[in-house]
Amino acid sequence: MLKNNLKKPIVFLSIVFALLYTLFPFLYMISVSFKVKKDIFAMPPKYFNFNPTLEHYWYTFFDQIPFFKFMINSFIVTSVSTILALIIGTLAGYSLSRFRYPGTLKYHIAFWILSTRMMPPIIVVIPIFIFFSYFNLVNTRLALIIAYTAFNIPFVTWMMRSFFLDIPKELEESAMVDGDTRMGSFRRIILPLAKPGLAATSIFCLILAWNEFLFAVILTETEASNTVTFAIALGVSQYQANWGYMAASSTISVIPIIIFAFIVQKHLVRGLSFGAMKG
Amino acid sequence: MANVIFKNITKKYDDVTAVDDFSLEVKDKEFLVLLGPSGCGKTTTMRIVAGLEQANSGKVLIDNNDVTDYAPKERDIAMVFQSYALYPHMTVFQNIEYPLKIKHVPKDKRNDQVNETIKKVQLEGLLHRLPKQLSGGQRQRVALARAIIRNPKVFLMDEPLSNLDAKLRVEMRAKLKNLQNELGITTIYVTHDQVEAMTLADRVVVMNNAKIAQVSSPKEIYNNPSNLFVAGFVGSPPMNFMPGEIKNNKFSNNYLNEENIKISDNNSSILGIRPEDMSVAQEGNIKGEVYSFELTGDSTYVTVKLGDDLIIAKTESDYKTSIGSPISLSLNKNKIYFFDSKSGNRIVA
Numbered sequence: 264m265l266k267n268n269l270k271k272p273i274v275f276l277s278i279v280f281a282l283l284y285t286l287f288p289f290l291y292m293i294s295v296s297f298k299v300k301k302d303i304f305a306m307p308p309k310y311f312n313f314n315p316t317l318e319h320y321w322y323t324f325f326d327q328i329p330f331f332k333f334m335i336n337s338f339i340v341t342s343v344s345t346i347l348a349l350i351i352g353t354l355a356g357y358s359l360s361r362f363r364y365p366g367t368l369k370y371h372i373a374f375w376i377l378s379t380r381m382m383p384p385i386i387v388v389i390p391i392f393i394f395f396s397y398f399n400l401v402n403t404r405l406a407l408i409i410a411y412t413a414f415n416i417p418f419v420t421w422m423m424r425s426f427f428l429d430i431p432k433e434l435e436e437s438a439m440v441d442g443d444t445r446m447g448s449f450r451r452i453i454l455p456l457a458k459p460g461l462a463a464t465s466i467f468c469l470i471l472a473w474n475e476f477l478f479a480v481i482l483t484e485t486e487a488s489n490t491v492t493f494a495i496a497l498g499v500s501q502y503q504a505n506w507g508y509m510a511a512s513s514t515i516s517v518i519p520i521i522i523f524a525f526i527v528q529k530h531l532v533r534g535l536s537f538g539a540m541k542g
Numbered sequence: 543m544a545n546v547i548f549k550n551i552t553k554k555y556d557d558v559t560a561v562d563d564f565s566l567e568v569k570d571k572e573f574l575v576l577l578g579p580s581g582c583g584k585t586t587t588m589r590i591v592a593g594l595e596q597a598n599s600g601k602v603l604i605d606n607n608d609v610t611d612y613a614p615k616e617r618d619i620a621m622v623f624q625s626y627a628l629y630p631h632m633t634v635f636q637n638i639e640y641p642l643k644i645k646h647v648p649k650d651k652r653n654d655q656v657n658e659t660i661k662k663v664q665l666e667g668l669l670h671r672l673p674k675q676l677s678g679g680q681r682q683r684v685a686l687a688r689a690i691i692r693n694p695k696v697f698l699m700d701e702p703l704s705n706l707d708a709k710l711r712v713e714m715r716a717k718l719k720n721l722q723n724e725l726g727i728t729t730i731y732v733t734h735d736q737v738e739a740m741t742l743a744d745r746v747v748v749m750n751n752a753k754i755a756q757v758s759s760p761k762e763i764y765n766n767p768s769n770l771f772v773a774g775f776v777g778s779p780p781m782n783f784m785p786g787e788i789k790n791n792k793f794s795n796n797y798l799n800e801e802n803i804k805i806s807d808n809n810s811s812i813l814g815i816r817p818e819d820m821s822v823a824q825e826g827n828i829k830g831e832v833y834s835f836e837l838t839g840d841s842t843y844v845t846v847k848l849g850d851d852l853i854i855a856k857t858e859s860d861y862k863t864s865i866g867s868p869i870s871l872s873l874n875k876n877k878i879y880f881f882d883s884k885s886g887n888r889i890v891a
Binding site for chain 2: 440455
């Protein structure tokens, strides 16, 4: 066993290494977004010694690309699909964690819900495109909302199911005996206790919907419904790649998720339900 | 104020029968205790009254209304759970206030009622704490306060004292009995602890294997058990059982002969006698050797080896002996019970 005074530096160095490994691409992206074209391609790379410029941000917001519009589309698609997936998946998870199903049906349903995520999404993108075109949904935000909601429901269901399983069922039984309905006790007792779970799950849903590219690129092609990921990809054209623009727009697109993560951070702390039960 | 009537309640989980043809009337203001080992169906029976479980067949009547198909909230009952089931995100005040809030009782009235209730259970000064900041006994009292605030028709209590330490349990037992008497609310209380059953109950229902084994007053249950199960379950240490046969008004096995009993011949019978109904004597009718002895404070329990059987006798606290020494016991003739070992039923003269 390592002695304590040796342990600390090793732990510290491991953390530094892990952070460098994960954050370097991110920091490099930010630095590229502030470099003039010449500096982006400089060899050896210029990490700090370059003259910062805002020209790529200017280009992102005020040139031909309607980046604001794309941001708003992303906001709408992401938030609506996340809310829908949370509502449907939370109720499904609650049902799977609490109610009796005939025989082994409960496990089959749970597995079936999960199995929809077991294939790469590209397999279903063509059928979904054809299906949506029947209903004139292609090139609408609704198409993306439906698709992302469907993707997120299995995830929400499984996450919330495990959170609900941790909450003693006596709590809502007690509430029901005290005069509440099943839904009332779910809303007043169970949901507040599942807040940490909801916070964690909602972050995952937001990230998935916000970062999704494949469906965005196939189901939408007008600025009325294009999302941020699509907007970033516009930097690559047949003859050139506008790295400065892509770095700047990527940097901007990360900001909303980071802000949301900070907001829900305090709810991510678990343990509220401890102390409910035995003394 | 209300009575509770069970009519032929049966509850099955897949192949397991949890409650089998349970029929009983709990009288108005009665303190009824359901007593039995774990898995005997007592908690399921209570949950059926609460509406948290649906019986497969049979009816439940509260205050002579058929509530079999009612939701829990429509039954006007209150329940104290073994785990207390306090809402962890609410303060003591909010926990106690919850049943009234659900019923949209105006705020002033709610405040008054909460304040009145906490006095009954001595929780003053703790109103703004969260359940996790309370001790076990305090949580128990919050759960009790939440149950009594609504003045329900029936109280249901599912082993409410089992998570408390021994000293607190005795205190709370007295408190419960006093409170129930003061409020005069029909109470059904589930426990596996026979001391709780004996001390609290007006009537005890002993359950075994999903069925009622006996329903009587605590005194009757103790002094007049109707079968082997009840005789062995109630009493601590339990009743001693000695197998043997009855022939020509005489019970005998290889270490005991008991004459002048007025029971017809039975070749597989069991003689039962409680430890306190035996005494150490110079020339008793049982002779064996001391297997072990335990001083409990006010008395001594002597375990005596008779052939392959071990029986326990209760003697005075100053009784002195040593393991392995010979001992002779005499039985109190009036307190001997006989059972049929096949059916388990008591054989009465």
